[in-house]
Amino acid sequence: MSGTPPVDRLDGLLAPHANRVELTGPLRSLAFPNRCANCGVATTGRLPVRKVFARNAGYRRWASSRRYAGYRIDTARVPYCHACLAQDARERDSLALRWRRRLGGMLIRFFPAVFPLGFAVYLLATIEPPTHPGDPAGGFERALALVCALSGAGLLAYAWWDTRNCMVPKQTNVTLAFDFSPDVSDILDHAQRRIYAMRDAAFADAFTALNRDRIWRPDPAAVRAEKRVWIACLVFLALAAIGAAVLNG
Known part of the structure; x- marks a missing residue:
């Protein structure tokens, strides 16, 4: 509803191509022309291009997002010819390099899991089988060991989840x-909104034409409504602060 975010807001997040368009809707609903985005030749091939963004990398939508709070991985299936796909494969980070990065991050995140898992093993090792009727069977120790084991397993799962970004290759030319x-x-806003930057002018024109119904245009009425919402929020906070001061006075 506000205008395009300032250039410095997207500095380092978007290639500085002159051909740009701002569209609404998710990445998976984009329409692409059957031509290579790099060289412009006709093609039907597609390359899943993935990018990692911090949750606060965009504008203000992240404040109300219910998705994973650390980062997100977004994917667009972009058309490229066979020659450009081969060039991308040569320039892309190797799978072994990406796994080395991930394993290094996982080892650091695995460390907290050592304590609950080690304590669970200790509890299970100290349980002695009952030798006489009526002796305790170690039910409490087993239950506590199970809780510790589940806690450690949760930390291991989090380490695996939190290092997914290491497997995303860096962008190539x-x-x-x-x-x-x-x-x-x-x-x-009711839908996602992204800015797309393209190197090839002919591809940019064709891409924009195919997605012309999704081009974002500022809505003056929506801008005024947004301002009224923020003003109402500020008034509410001011009244709440005054009320708290009066009650505490």
Whole structure:
């Protein structure tokens, strides 16, 4: 609802191509022309281009998001010819390098899991089988060991989940031909909004034409409504602060 975010807001997040368009809707609903985004030749091939964004990388939508709070991985299936796909494969980080990065991050995150898992093993090792009727069977120790084991397993699962970004290859000269920003929509927007930057002017024209129904245009009425919402929020906070001061006085 506000205008396009300032350039410095997207600095480092979007390639500095002159051909840009701002569209609404998710990445998976984009329409692409059957031509290579890098060199412009006709093609039907598609390359999943993935990017990692911090949750606060966009505008203000992240404040109300219910998705994972650390980062998100967004994917667009962009058309590229066989020659450009081969060039991308040569420039892309190797799978072994990405796994080394991930394993290094996982080892650091695995460390907290050592304590609950080690304590669970200790509890199970100290349980002695009952030798006489009526002797305790170690039910409490087994239950506590189970809780510790589940806690450690949860930490291991989190370490695996939190290092997914290490497996996303860095952008190459090929994939930078078509670049996209994080979601720059406002809190009151009903759909995602992204800025797309393209190196090839002919591809950019064809892409924009195919997605012309999704081009974002500022709505003056929505801007006024957003201002009224923020004013109402400020008034409410001011009244709450005055009320708290009076009650505490």
